[in-house]
Amino acid sequence: xxxxxxxxxxxxxxxxxxxxxxxxxxxxxxxxxxxxxxxxxxxxxxxxxxxxxxxxxxxxxxxxxxxxxxxxxxxxxxxxxxxxxxxxxxxxxxxxxxxxxxxxxxxxxxxxxxxxxxxxxxxxxxxxxxxxxxxxxxxxxxxxxxxxxxxxxxxxxxxxxxxxxxxxxxxxxxxxxxxxxxxxxxxxxxxxxxxxxxxxxxxxxxxxxxxxxxxxxxxxxxxxxxxxxxxxxxxxxxxxxxxxxxxxxxxxxxxxxxxxxxxxxxxxxxxxxxxxxxxxxxxxxxxxxxx
Numbered sequence: 001x002x003x004x005x006x007x008x009x010x011x012x013x014x015x016x017x018x019x020x021x022x023x024x025x026x027x028x029x030x031x032x033x034x035x036x037x038x039x040x041x042x043x044x045x046x047x048x049x050x051x052x053x054x055x056x057x058x059x060x061x062x063x064x065x066x067x068x069x070x071x072x073x074x075x076x077x078x079x080x081x082x083x084x085x086x087x088x089x090x091x092x093x094x095x096x097x098x099x100x101x102x103x104x105x106x107x108x109x110x111x112x113x114x115x116x117x118x119x120x121x122x123x124x125x126x127x128x129x130x131x132x133x134x135x136x137x138x139x140x141x142x143x144x145x146x147x148x149x150x151x152x153x154x155x156x157x158x159x160x161x162x163x164x165x166x167x168x169x170x171x172x173x174x175x176x177x178x179x180x181x182x183x184x185x186x187x188x189x190x191x192x193x194x195x196x197x198x199x200x201x202x203x204x205x206x207x208x209x210x211x212x213x214x215x216x217x218x219x220x221x222x223x224x225x226x227x228x229x230x231x232x233x234x235x236x237x238x239x240x241x242x243x244x245x246x247x248x249x250x251x252x253x254x255x256x257x258x259x260x261x262x263x264x265x266x267x268x269x270x271x272x273x274x275x276x277x278x279x280x281x282x283x284x285x286x287x288x289x290x291x
Contacts, residue, residue, distance in 0.1 A: 001053040001211055001244065001251070005060035005084060006162030008076075009198050012068050012118065015168045015213045020072030023058070027081050030057045044268075045251045052209055053164075060084060061111075065160060067146050067194035069114030069138065071123040077111065078126075085109030085137070086159040093158040107133075115143040115194075147197035149204055163208035165198035169236065170214060171227050174263045174282060176242025176254045177235040178212045184233035192236055199241050209255075210243040217271045226274035228266055230281040245269065259287050 202210030
């Protein structure tokens with residue numbers, strides 16, 4: 001779902017690391033990457049992938065714009081994947097987008113905008129070891145610059161072309177809401193951080209998409225439960241900002257769909273052990289037909 005030449009934001013955690021690993025494989029071993037996709041059979045989502053992303057190596061590179069400059073982004077920099085530069089004025093940025101800017105004449109191009117750095121000690125050492133000219137490509141700036149479009153909006157829209165904002169959740173509803181920070185009973189598991197802001201940007205930028213990743217089920221104390229539920233007492237991302245949701249069973253493209261078609265798409269990426277109960281719940285409310 002990541003488009004070559006675009007913009008990438010990654011949330012922290014194992015699934016964000018998995019995304020980085022997949023991009024590394026796509027770029028460095030494209031035949032192996034394509035063979036893996038054939039093995040798991042992406043046929044149901046091939047059209048969406050062709051329209052919104054791609055499976056080819058990342059020849060143009062990506063621009064990183066992420067509240068957290070995580071270790072996975074640094075690995076993508078070292079691999080030559082995150083390397084598309086953006087510039088601090090709209091005229092040069094427009095030239096860069098058109099491919100008419102001579103980068104060799106400009107030394108203030110930035111390949112990553114970040115708010116703060118978080119990762120293992122080896123990550124910090126890698127940053128220390130970089131030559132100053134390379135480290136200058138990382139602009140650590142205000143959270144407000146990264147997480148919002150207001151303030152220099154025209155420039156940000158030019159910089160953040162084909163943006164993919166990829167974050168994780170631990171629960172989602174059949175209607176497309178996502179839960180990433182708090183349990184129903186009020187216990188807080190995480191901060192919302194910039195997740196809501198990036199999801200909103202996914203809708204505000206005309207060529208952007210928000211992607212929420214989660215595991216479809218979990219096991220705790222020997223009990224297996226679905227992470228996709230009919231309703232939940234709290235949400236981090238409301239249903240009106242639903243876009244793309246990914247589980248181990250595939251991709252649900254929810255944008256612009258009716259509730260019925262959203263429910264059908266979410267059922268297709270839920271675990272079959274829970275589908276019958278979820279269908280019955282949706283039918284009781286009248287969101288799915290009885291047949």
